[in-house]
Amino acid sequence: xxxxxxxxxxxxxxxxxxxxxxxxxxxxxxxxxxxxxxxxxxxxxxxxxxxxxxxxxxxxxxxxxxxxxxxxxxxxxxxxxxxxxxxxxxxxxxxxxxxxxxxxxxxxxxxxxxxxxxxxxxxxxxxxxxxxxxxxxxxxxxxxxxxxxxxxxxxxxxxxxxxxxxxxxxxxxxxxxxxxxxxxxxxxxxxxxxxxxxxxxxxxxxxxxxxxxxxxxxxxxxxxxxxxxxxxxxxxxxxxxxxxxxxxxxxxxxxxxxxxxxxxxxxxxxxxxxxxxxxxxxxxxxxxxxxxxxxxxxxxxxxxxxxxxxxxxxxxxxxxxxxxxxxxxxxxxxxxxxxxxxxxxxxxxxxxxxxxxxxxxxxxxxxxxxxxxxxxxxxxxxxxxxxxxxxxxxxxxxxxxxxxxxxxxxxxxxxxxxxxxxxxxxxxxxxxxxxxxxxxxxxxxxxxxxxxxxxxxxxxxxxxxxxxxxxxxxxxxxxxxxxxxxxxxxxxxxxxxxxxxxxxxxxxxxxxxxxxxxxxxxxxxxxxxxxxxxxxxxxxxxxxxxxxxxxxxxxxxxxxxx
Amino acid sequence: xxxxxxxxxxxxxxxxxxxxxxxxxxxxxxxxxxxxxxxxxxxxxxxxxxxxxxxxxxxxxxxxxxxxxxxxxxxxxxxxxxxxxxxxxxxxxxxxxxxxxxxxxxxxxxxxxxxxxxxxxxxxxxxxxxxxxxxxxxxxxxxxxxxxxxxxxxxxxxxxxxxxxxxxxxxxxxxxxxxxxxxxxxxxxxxxxxxxxxxxxxxxxxxxxxxxxxxxxxxxxxxxxxxxxxxxxxxxxxxxxxxxxxxxxxxxxxxxxxxxxxxxxxxxxxxxxxxxxxxxxxxxxxxxxxxxxxxxxxxxxxxxxxxxxxxxxxxxxxxxxxxxxxxxxxxxxxxxxxxxxxxxxxxxxxxxxxxxxxxxxxxxxxxx
Numbered sequence: 001x002x003x004x005x006x007x008x009x010x011x012x013x014x015x016x017x018x019x020x021x022x023x024x025x026x027x028x029x030x031x032x033x034x035x036x037x038x039x040x041x042x043x044x045x046x047x048x049x050x051x052x053x054x055x056x057x058x059x060x061x062x063x064x065x066x067x068x069x070x071x072x073x074x075x076x077x078x079x080x081x082x083x084x085x086x087x088x089x090x091x092x093x094x095x096x097x098x099x100x101x102x103x104x105x106x107x108x109x110x111x112x113x114x115x116x117x118x119x120x121x122x123x124x125x126x127x128x129x130x131x132x133x134x135x136x137x138x139x140x141x142x143x144x145x146x147x148x149x150x151x152x153x154x155x156x157x158x159x160x161x162x163x164x165x166x167x168x169x170x171x172x173x174x175x176x177x178x179x180x181x182x183x184x185x186x187x188x189x190x191x192x193x194x195x196x197x198x199x200x201x202x203x204x205x206x207x208x209x210x211x212x213x214x215x216x217x218x219x220x221x222x223x224x225x226x227x228x229x230x231x232x233x234x235x236x237x238x239x240x241x242x243x244x245x246x247x248x249x250x251x252x253x254x255x256x257x258x259x260x261x262x263x264x265x266x267x268x269x270x271x272x273x274x275x276x277x278x279x280x281x282x283x284x285x286x287x288x289x290x291x292x293x294x295x296x297x298x299x300x301x302x303x304x305x306x307x308x309x310x311x312x313x314x315x316x317x318x319x320x321x322x323x324x325x326x327x328x329x330x331x332x333x334x335x336x337x338x339x340x341x342x343x344x345x346x347x348x349x350x351x352x353x354x355x356x357x358x359x360x361x362x363x364x365x366x367x368x369x370x371x372x373x374x375x376x377x378x379x380x381x382x383x384x385x386x387x388x389x390x391x392x393x394x395x396x397x398x399x400x401x402x403x404x405x406x407x408x409x410x411x412x413x414x415x416x417x418x419x420x421x422x423x424x425x426x427x428x429x430x431x432x433x434x435x436x437x438x439x440x441x442x443x444x445x446x447x448x449x450x451x452x453x454x455x456x457x458x459x460x461x462x463x464x465x466x467x468x469x470x471x472x473x474x475x476x477x478x479x480x481x482x483x484x485x486x487x488x489x490x491x492x493x494x495x496x497x498x499x500x501x502x503x504x505x506x507x508x509x510x511x512x513x514x515x516x517x518x519x520x521x522x523x524x525x526x527x528x529x530x531x532x533x534x535x536x537x538x539x540x541x542x543x544x545x546x547x548x549x550x551x552x553x554x555x556x557x558x559x560x561x562x
Numbered sequence: 563x564x565x566x567x568x569x570x571x572x573x574x575x576x577x578x579x580x581x582x583x584x585x586x587x588x589x590x591x592x593x594x595x596x597x598x599x600x601x602x603x604x605x606x607x608x609x610x611x612x613x614x615x616x617x618x619x620x621x622x623x624x625x626x627x628x629x630x631x632x633x634x635x636x637x638x639x640x641x642x643x644x645x646x647x648x649x650x651x652x653x654x655x656x657x658x659x660x661x662x663x664x665x666x667x668x669x670x671x672x673x674x675x676x677x678x679x680x681x682x683x684x685x686x687x688x689x690x691x692x693x694x695x696x697x698x699x700x701x702x703x704x705x706x707x708x709x710x711x712x713x714x715x716x717x718x719x720x721x722x723x724x725x726x727x728x729x730x731x732x733x734x735x736x737x738x739x740x741x742x743x744x745x746x747x748x749x750x751x752x753x754x755x756x757x758x759x760x761x762x763x764x765x766x767x768x769x770x771x772x773x774x775x776x777x778x779x780x781x782x783x784x785x786x787x788x789x790x791x792x793x794x795x796x797x798x799x800x801x802x803x804x805x806x807x808x809x810x811x812x813x814x815x816x817x818x819x820x821x822x823x824x825x826x827x828x829x830x831x832x833x834x835x836x837x838x839x840x841x842x843x844x845x846x847x848x849x850x851x852x853x854x855x856x857x858x859x860x861x862x863x864x865x866x867x868x869x870x871x872x873x874x875x876x877x878x879x880x881x882x883x884x885x886x887x888x889x890x891x892x893x894x895x896x897x898x899x900x901x902x903x904x905x906x907x908x909x910x911x912x913x914x915x916x917x918x919x920x921x922x923x924x925x926x927x928x929x930x
Binding site for chain 2: 050051052055056076077078080082084088090093097098099102105106107108111112113114115119122136138140154158362364383385387388389392399400402403417418443458461
């Protein structure tokens with residue numbers, strides 16, 4: 001169905017090919033997964049299938065790509081639209097119209113299908129993807145998982161033979177991701193659609209793949225094979241594979257179920273050993289009693305003079321916090337206390353209120369009720385200049401923090417903003433990102449490098465409380481491991497860290513405590529092992545495999561066996 | 563599901579009410595027009611984001627009214643009046659600014675005149691707002707002939723672009739706070755300008771790629787003869803329209819002006835229609851001129867026609883005098899004519915939204 005014949009792509013201005021020697025054949029009705037560290041050209045390979053590379057992006061494509069017998073050299077993307085459906089990383093930038101139903105019909109209108117055919121297919125896809133209730137909804141009011149499903153639906157209606165997806169589940173919570181993957185499964189099984197997809201979160205997708213294409217490094221020849229064979233040598237692999245390699249299982253199990261069936265002897269070997277916690281858990285200060293009475297209004301209105309916080313005071317303290325936004329209760333009587341040196345993971349489905357809670361901690365969102373204290377200050381009443389030295393937030397899109405056009409300028413600005421000694425930020429950047437030169441444009445950095453730069457900018461002011469919103473979105477396993485090591489060091493130095501994340505594996509590796517949010521309420525708050533073990537959707541793979549023993553990560557198992 | 567009312571019908575209805583508003587300065591009739599359009603908007607609008615823009619139009623109308631009043635007070639008015647409300651200090655202006663007055667006497671007559679006049683403008687604006695709330699311009703653009711389709715898409719994309727831009731600016735401005743810079747003030751807004759535009763540009767490129775991959779701009783094969791005929795008809799038609807207009811406007815061209823103009827128009831339209839054949843596009847559930855749509859459009863047209871008639875036959879009732887000041891009275895049958903504008907509320911009320919998919923519920927509460 002898709003055929004790459006010795007394809008290499010060189011972008012204009014690049015001195016060597018981004019991908020080289022791609023020889024690949026995807027038979028009809030297979031689900032093929034494209035894996036590799038970030039920056040190896042996965043998106044380029046995907047773009048070559050739809051013809052966007054090189055027709056839209058520019059550059060030179062050598063070799064030949066054919067899709068359903070059509071050569072992409074002679075067919076422009078629009079002439080391939082009836083056989084290839086493409087969904088990019090950000091569904092919002094994919095939408096042309098403004099309501100669900102119109103969006104589903106758009107592709108068919110361009111192809112000139114008859115009105116009665118269009119009508120039938122829209123209804124079919126609405127049912128197939130479970131979107132019938134949303135048909136009249138404006139696209140901007142949908143949640144992330146819904147948007148992703150609409151984006152997939154919008155390319156399904158013209159009945160393409162091939163579906164190309166770039167990171168379809170990275171931005172989704174575990175449940176929404178399963179929803180999307182179930183749909184893809186159904187397409188492959190019931191309609192015989194050929195699916196080619198790239199994804200970083202292998203633990204979610206690798207078990208569905210018929211073939212895996214591994215791009216080990218930029219410009220290297222790709223390795224194609226059965227999932228278990230490729231995973232045995234891949235530099236990126238999910239925790240289940242990590243555990244399988246550790247235990248020496250062959251062939252490697254790819255699903256939790258397969259691994260569980262093999263794990264009897266590993267459980268035996270681990271019997272009686274205890275997991276070492278992710279880091280020295282800080283002594284939890286007992287939460288202070290709630291204030292005896294509400295402070296009178298006029299006191300609240302005054303800009304509170306920041307008082308010096310005592311050494312053992314919590315880094316952040318949230319008391320019966322309620323936030324109402326646009327008439328919706330985004331948070332409801334939330335209680336949270338974070339001690340210095342502690343790492344807390346906020347989890348919950350898209351839209352549960354995680355980002356809102358982080359927003360109140362840095363004063364971006366004003367509480368409608370209750371109180372928030374960060375290092376003794378009330379965030380939304382503290383001047384920004386003062387606040388950066390108490391709390392720092394790395395937003396979901398790290399690029400939002402970066403304004404300058406070179407790394408050096410960004411660092412100089414960060415030093416000025418934080419009133420730190422010149423060079424403070426640059427030293428941090430050199431630590432986090434060895435090899436990045438002063439004159440690099442922040443936009444040219446990879447996703448992981450940009451995150452590190454934003455983190456350095458935030459850390460310049462040495463805030464005792466560090467907040468990260470969805471930090472692993474778009475990061476490969478290598479970048480994630482570096483981030484984990486870095487955050488552990490920061491926690492050991494006494495920084496309190498709160499991260500909002502969908503990534504259960506990250507939470508398992510890093511967090512001392514997990515707080516689960518649902519509909520704006522805290523539904524669970526406790527040590528990571530206790531909270532995630534009891535939840536089927538938030539339990540990491542290693543926990544599921546080795547239950548009822550309470551191991552969270554392959555690293556813990558490795559340490560215990562050593 | 564019932565047939566939708568054609569977007570064009572809503573615009574005709576609203577423009578009909580607007581035309582009616584230009585025929586009168588009677589505040590009671592204008593108030594009645596406002597009430598009628600407001601009632602129809604509330605009963606017939608569906609839960610789209612543009613439906614919420616109605617309040618924005620109401621606010622804009624209030625601003626227009628206020629500006630009109632302030633001008634009348636500060637700059638004076640040619641209306642001769644005897645009831646002095648207040649005397650502002652007059653700023654002496656040099657000779658060359660003769661005819662312009664700053665400050666001075668403010669008479670009740672001038673204020674009432676400005677009020678009537680401003681109210682007329684405000685009503686017109688609210689009518690446009692009503693059309694906007696009931697049928698987005700994007701829906702209207704979908705009814706364009708095939709050859710103009712691509713222009714329509716460009717406009718739709720531009721219309722969705724602006725809200726994204728505002729959201730981006732807001733987010734980036736908030737992010738300044740995270741860098742320890744003040745997040746308020748004009749400076750904050752200016753400094754995020756470049757990143758906002760950068761982001762907008764990147765989004766546009768991504769959208770263009772997505773549209774291309776989804777078949778935007780596919781063309782059908784047409785024989786070269788059709789190509790040439792299309793070009794000839796369009797160019798010839800436009801020339802004819804120019805010549806015909808010139809003929810109509812000059813004194814001696816009275817005889818050939820109108821026929822040439824009409825022939826030109828016909829040729830241009832034929833060119834457009836033929837040009838549409840190059841595009842293989844089809845329409846998904848196009849708006850149709852069903853009886854309901856005709857009733858909606860018709861009610862607007864009837865209101866406009868009846869008020870125009872009333873203005874011709876009884877100008878006194880529709881333009882209450884300000885010199886001397888008299889209390890406006892409600893003329894009976896023009897008022898009844900305005901009430902005909904309520905017809906859409908009867909024939910095309912919005913479908914009740916099922917509770918579980920109410921669009922008023924935002925995404926945050928939806929399980930994803």
